Amino acid sequence: MRERVLVVDDAANLRELLTVLLEVEDDFEVVAAVGDGAQALAKADELEPDIVLLDIAMPVMDGFAALPQLRRRLPEASIVIFSAYEQREQAEKALKYGADIYLEKGTSVVNLVTRIRELRANHRDGKQAG
Numbered sequence: 001m002r003e004r005v006l007v008v009d010d011a012a013n014l015r016e017l018l019t020v021l022l023e024v025e026d027d028f029e030v031v032a033a034v035g036d037g038a039q040a041l042a043k044a045d046e047l048e049p050d051i052v053l054l055d056i057a058m059p060v061m062d063g064f065a066a067l068p069q070l071r072r073r074l075p076e077a078s079i080v081i082f083s084a085y086e087q088r089e090q091a092e093k094a095l096k097y098g099a100d101i102y103l104e105k106g107t108s109v110v111n112l113v114t115r116i117r118e119l120r121a122n123h124r125d126g127k128q129a130g
Contacts, residue, residue: 001027002026002027002028002029003027003028003029003050003051003116003120004029004031004047004048004049004050004051005022005028005029005030005031005049005050005051005052005053006030006031006032006033006034006040006043006044006047006049006051006052006053007019007022007030007032007033007034007053008033008034008035008036008037008039008040008052008053008054008055008058008063008066009033009035009053009054009055009058009082010035010036010055010057010058010059011055012035014105015033015034015035016033018030018033018053018082019033021109021112021113022113025113027117028051028113028116031043031047031049032047032049035058035059036058036059036060036061036062036066037054037058037060037061037062037063037065037066038060038061038066039060040052040054040061040066040070041061041066041069041070041073044070044073044074044077045073048074048077049074049077050076050077050078050120051077051078051079051080051116051119051120052070052074052077052078052079052080053080053082053116054066054067054070054079054080054081054082054099055081055082055083056081056083056085056090056094057083057084057085063081063083063094064093064094064097067079067081067094067097067098067099068097068098070098071097071098076123078100078101078116078119078120078123079098079099079100080099080100080101080102080103080115080116080119081094081099081101081102081103082103082104082105082112083102083103083104083105084104084105084106085104090102100119100123101115101119103115
């Protein structure tokens with residue numbers, strides 16, 4: 001079964017890159033890639049993805065504004081903050097607002113994919129992310 005992914009980042013080239021990188025994996029299907037939190041909410045309602053890969057700093061509606069609403073709308077989804085911010089307080093805030101994990105954009109593609117797979121496996125097994 002392929003996990004349905006919603007990619008949310010204001011940088012079009014990064015959205016495209018993440019889409020390609022995830023699509024080559026047998027277990028991911030990118031169902032949409034959008035540029036801000038408002039678009040993410042609309043696509044979340046429409047597509048009900050299993051995974052949301054969410055940036056923080058975006059125009060219109062940033063990731064922190066969208067995050068609690070996404071969590072309410074998609075209680076079973078895994079929400080991964082994928083941000084350039086390195087500060088620990090940003091990660092703590094993201095987790096407090098409902099993210100399952102916080103990954104920095106400098107992480108390798110292998111680490112990103114591995115962490116998402118682990119998160120989904122834990123979710124299916126009924127465990128909390130850690």
